[in-house]
Amino acid sequence: MSIRERLSGNEAVAYAMKQINPDVMGAFPITPSTEIPQYFAQYVADGLVDTEYVTVESEHSSMSTCIGAQAAGGRAVTATSSCGLALMFELLYVASSSRLPVTLACVNRALTGPININNDHSDSMGARDAGWIQIYAETNQEAYDNFLQAMPIGEHPDVRLPVMICQDGFITSHGVENIELLEDEIVKDFVGEYQPENYLLKHENPLAVGPYDVTNYYMEHKIQQAEAMKAAKPVILKIAEAFEKVSGRKYGFFESYRMEDAETALVLIGSSAGTARAAVDKLRAQGKKVGMVKLRVFRPFPMEELAAALAGCKAIAVMDKAESFSAAGGPLFAETRSALYDLDTRPKAINYVYGLGGRDFTVDTAETVFAALDEIVATGKTGEVYRHIGQRSE
């Protein structure tokens, strides 16, 4: 029996952490993820978990704490946002290259500057090459469900990679909505115990973690990491299938919404997907063949699967909530358009960078994007590929 509740996204993730009862939490506050260690501190104080709650002086140290704990053979979690994730940057690479399946709750917030506390994806997108699995949520429910799936994915022997569970700052993290929680026992069974093969505290097999790698070996280790990321794909699907059995909720690399006969589609990540879905329903009611693909898993990138989902479209718009200053479009666009290259016939593709620093994404905005796609289909001309939407000058 699931438990019906109403929680914010931050409460939902803190609750998932409570149910998992990890060995260590590296705790350092930053808006809008602060509530996660805050709620968790209450669970620690109330004796509801026996987690070692390590308060540190920076995110560099909170990630270091997690790395140390995980290397010792424990299960470690942390939460951060924006500049906090940026300050962890060096350690993100240490965790992934040391093959330590740390779990990080990333509450997406714009990176400075100008200083801004609101949502966009510039923080986690900036860390996209750090070797972490990245899974994004549309709702508080998905943030909770994804967090429960993180450890079974990251700790899987074929994978052994850290996992970043992302949700949209404030929009999801501070918005209270209905949620269905799983019972503690079901979560415990599903997540299971962490059983690392090798770890620092295993006295019969002493090892070093994170030593220098000479040129003769460095590349081999990087290729192993790359292989692990590829191996994560089937594991993510397998864990999603197991999760569906206990929760009734279905997950994959992405969600295709009304894509069967769609001629135009939006591709996007996170809470905007719900808003886009409302726009799709509205336009479908007018007889327009529109659809939406919401990407859940950005790392590993589901290249072939996404290309297949979009193959039938005439034109697509990829929506990036991060500006990567490539002068050629955002990160999701670069990956998505690259994925389409292998198709024999492919849709025309444009990119919109939107929603930076909390700029609102509305049903109207989504409709404007679909109208731009209609024009591309009608004229056969793509026009400007790299665009922005929602700015004041419009």
Added chain:
Amino acid sequence: MKKANKPVEIRWHGRGGQGAKTACLLLADAAFSSGKYVQGFPEYGPERMGAPITAYNRISDERCPVHSNIYEPDYVVVVDETLLDAVDVTRGLSEEGAIIVNTPKRPEEIRPMLGDYAGKVCTIDARAISEQTLGKNFPNTPMLAAAVKISGVVEADKFVSDMEASFKHKFAHKPQVITGNMAALTQSMKEVQVG
């Protein structure tokens, strides 16, 4: 009346520190308890005491997928009367809906301050009620009650009993606060004026 599946949308205007966000989340709680799908979310910025803040509710029979702010609310709740000069509080407000203002004035005295808004104007002296029942100016509880009464998003008796249970849980160690808050709720539902 709203069309089926379309959420009732409510926008709250307050000043930092008055509890508009709390009232918004309490309304989400109350609607959740009555079996609805809810959204309660504040618009965050560099918050400071006294600065205008906005918070939102969507309440519906099915999960509402939209995660944008609310631009065409059915109801607007103004927790601080001085905002009427500072913020365009009726912007986008449905004429079939209502605006509820915390003020000692009557609706006909407030209407001229709301431009050409032709919908219902409701007033409630939340400050006076709060000072009588709680001994301090905490306008959010009476404003919440007035919002429930006017919008009808939650059935009134169910709302009162749910709130009592919630206060009992929250203020188990401060029973005097429970009585005060319950008095604030019921008095506000009785005294809110519709014009």
